[in-house]
Amino acid sequence: MATTKSVIFTVVIIGFIMIATHIQVAKADCNPLLLISCLPSINDPSIPPPPQCCTNLKAQQPCFCQYLKDPDYKKYLTAPGAKKVADTCGVSIPTKCPML
Incomplete structure (x- = not known):
């Protein structure tokens, strides 16, 4: 026993x-630094996101809620160009996140 x-x-x-x-x-x-390759496309939606941006965006997607809770990163995920980049890469940015 x-x-x-x-x-x-x-x-x-x-x-x-x-x-x-x-x-x-x-x-x-x-690691939000992996999304630096997306910044030109976020800042200027006429610039298509490079493949590295989309790859990293997909890999970082589980972290979006964490980033949205941080004012330093939230401004990038909520910028007007971010939705276009996300759509182009086939990724969605959440509008609501659970409490961490």
Whole structure:
């Protein structure tokens, strides 16, 4: 009976470690500097976004809510040209985000 409890305890601890590691990795992947390649197109919507912009925009999409909560980054995601860049790249910028 003690062995079964030990195994269950070990599995639970490993599960918590995996979840914590996943959360840290997900947070580490949010890097707004990767979106610098999109700035010319955001500032001037007549400039089509380069492929690197679209690639990075898609990779950073899970971070958009985090960026929208930061006034330094929000201004870029809500700029008039940002919607056009996002549409061109096939990405959507959320209008509502859950509380972090």
